[in-house]
Amino acid sequence: MSPFLDLSAWQMAFFVLDYAIKIFAIGFVPEGRRPSSSTAWLLAILLLPFIGLPLFLLMGSPQINRRRHRIQQEANDAIDDAHKDVTDHPFEELEAEVESIIKLNRHLTGFPAVIGHNLGIHADYRKSIQAMADAIDQAQRYVYVEIYITSWDETTDPFFQALARARQRGVEVKFLFDQIGSFKYKGYRTLGKRLSEIDVDWRLMLPLQIHKARFRRPDLRNHRKLVVIDGERGFIGSLNLIKREYKTTDRYWIDYMVELTGP
Template sequence: MERWPLWVLIFALIVDLAVRITAIIVIPRNRRPTSAMAWLLAVFFIPYVGVLLFLLIGNPRLPRARRRKQEQINQYIAETSDQLHFGTLRPNAPAWLRSVVAMNQHLGALPISGDNGAHLISDYQESLDAMAEAIRAAKEYVHVEFYILQSDDSTDNFFRAMEETAARGVPVRVLLDHWANRWKPRYRATVKRLDAMGADWHLLLPMQPLKGRMQRPDLRNHRKLLVVDGVVGYLGSQNVTDSTYNLPKNIKRGLHWVDLMVRVDGPIVLSLNAIFLSDWYSETDEILSEIDITHPEMGTGDLDCQIVPSGPGYEVENNLRLFLALLYGAQQKIMIVSPYFVPDEALLLAVSSACDRGVQVELFVSEEGDQAVVYHAQRSYYEALLRAGVRIWMYRRPFILHTKSLTIDDEVAVIGSSNMDMRSFGLNLEVSMLVRGEEFVAEVRAVEDQYRALSRELTLEEWMQQPLRSTVLDNLARLTSALQ
C-alpha cells in the first residue's frame, strides 16, 4: 500500500490544527455557551461534516439587509408608540408585571393597550370556520399570515371566504412561509388558488438563491395571524391546514393536531396588524401607508393586552425573556402547554426555582412525537423536571398537542405561536400575546382542564424504568438541540 508523502501528512495536520483553533476563536463569540459547546463538539469529533454544517447553518441571524429592515420597523413603531397606548388599563397591576410590560416594549417596540376583547377557540374546525366568517365580513382589507397555508377539504371554507371577499374588490394580502409549504402536499394547488382569486400573496423567508434571496435555510417565519379591517384579529398555534397536515405519514399513524386560537378585538388588533405590516415590508419592500394603525375601535372587553414579536431579526430572544420574567413573577400557579419543551439552562432554572418557592407547576406535552429529534430532546429533561416537582401531563396519542400557552396565577396568560425550545427562541419569527384579566385566564384554565382530562400523568417511578437505548437517544438529541 502506497503511503502518503510526509509533507502531505504535515500539511493535513496543520490544517486540522488551524481549523480547531479558528473554531475556538470564532464559534463561541456572541453565542450561548451550550450552543457554542455543541458546535465545538461537532467540529472536533466530525470535523469535515461539522465545519460544513457550521458554514451552512451556523449563523442564527437573518441577513444584514433584513435586520436593517427590522430596525427601521422597530424605530417606526417606537416613534408612534405613544399613539398606540390605547384604552384604559386595569388598576392595581403587580409591580413585577409592570416591569415585564416595560421590558416587552423595550425589546419589541409595541406597548400594552386596554379595553380589549379576547376569546379562545379550542375546536380545530371551528376556528377555521370562525376565521372564514371574519374574512367574509371584511370591508377594507384582509391580512393573512400563516406558517403553513394549504387548500384542502378542511380549509375550503376559509379559501372560499377569501375568494368571495376578493371578488368584492376587497384587498386580500397573504403571507406564507416558503420552506414550510414548498415541499408539502397541495402547495401548487394552493398557490394556484391564491392566484385565481387575485390575492396579493408572497412567500416568507424564501430560499431563492437565483433571485438573490438567501439566508440560513432553517430560519423560518412561524407566525399565525389574521387581521380584518384592523377591527378583528386572530392569533395562536393553528395553521390553515387539515388537522393531519395532509401528510401520508401522519394519516398512516392516525395523527391529528390539537390547537388553540384566540379571537381579539379592540386596540390590540392594531398592534397585531403592525406585525403583519412589518413582515409585508420585509418581504416586498412595500410600505402599506394607507393602513391606519393609530385609530382603534374599542373592544368588547376590558382586557390588557400586549403583542410581543420575536425572532432572529431582534438582538435578543424576546419570547424567552418574557417567559423567564413571568415564571419568576409567579406566586401560586404556573401552567405550561408546549408541544416542544426543550428549555435552556435559564428556563430550566426558572421552572425549578418556581417549584422551590412552593409554586404549583404543571407541564402539558404530547405522549406522541411528530419530530423525532425534538421529541427525544424534550424527553431528556423529564427526570430533572419531575425531581424538581413539576407535574407532567402527556396528551394521549394519536393526538399531537400543538397549543402554546402559559398561565401565571389567575391573572396573566400568554398565547401565541412560540414553543419553549431553542428553535422558537433563536431561529423562528414568532408572535405572542400577553393578556392580563382573570376572565381570560379562566378561559385558558378551562382548556387546560380539558387537556388534563385527556392526558395521563407521567410519574418519576415510571420514568426511571426507561430502557438504556431511550436514554442514549434522548441525550444525543439534547446535544443536537443546542446547535444554533
C-alpha cells in the first residue's frame, strides 16, 4: 500500500472520529444541564474535540459509578435511622403553611426541625479561631471537624492545641479536610503526621489517589466548614483553618463563623 493511501486512511479515520465526537457531544452534553454550561462545553468540544471531550469526561460528566451510588444510599439510610424516632418538629401546634414547609424539609433532607440558639457571628479571623478553640476545651464527649482548607500554622495553632488537649482528656476527635484544597499550602506533607501525633482520627475528603485506583472529579470539592462539639454546640461559616492571608502578602480574606447551640 502506498504512503498516499496510508495517509488517506488516517485522514478518513480522523475525520470519522472527529465527527463522531461532535455528534456524541450534541446528543449527550445538553441533557439535564443549564444552557450556559451546555453552551460552554459544546463550544469546547466542537472547536477542540480531542481536548474538550477528555476534559468533559474528567470534569463535566454527570455520570456517577455504582460504588458512589452505594455509598450515598448507605449514608441516606444512616441518616434516616438516626432520626427515625424524632418527630418532624417539637411544637404542639403550628400553622398549616409552616407545618407543610417543615414536613417538606424533612422529606427532602431527612432532618427534623429542632430548637436552637444563635450565639452570634464571629467576624474577627483570629478571634474566630480562638472561640472555636475555647469551645473545644469544654468538649466532654466528641469534637467533629470538617474543613475545606487546613494548614497548621501560627494562626491556627491554638485550634490544634485545643484538639490535642481534648484527646488528652479522652475526648473523641475526628477531622476531615480536603486534599485538593489543602495540598498547595505550606506544611501539607507533614499535616497528617502531626494530627496523628496528637492522636486525632483524620481523613482526606475526596482524595485523588490514582495509585490506589481511587479517582474523583477534581472540580467537585467539599467546601464545608463545620465544627461540632458534643452534638450540642457548633460553628458553621466560611472560615478555613489557615492564616488569613493564605499564600499572598497583600490580600486578606474576610471570613465569618456562626456559633450555634441546640440538639
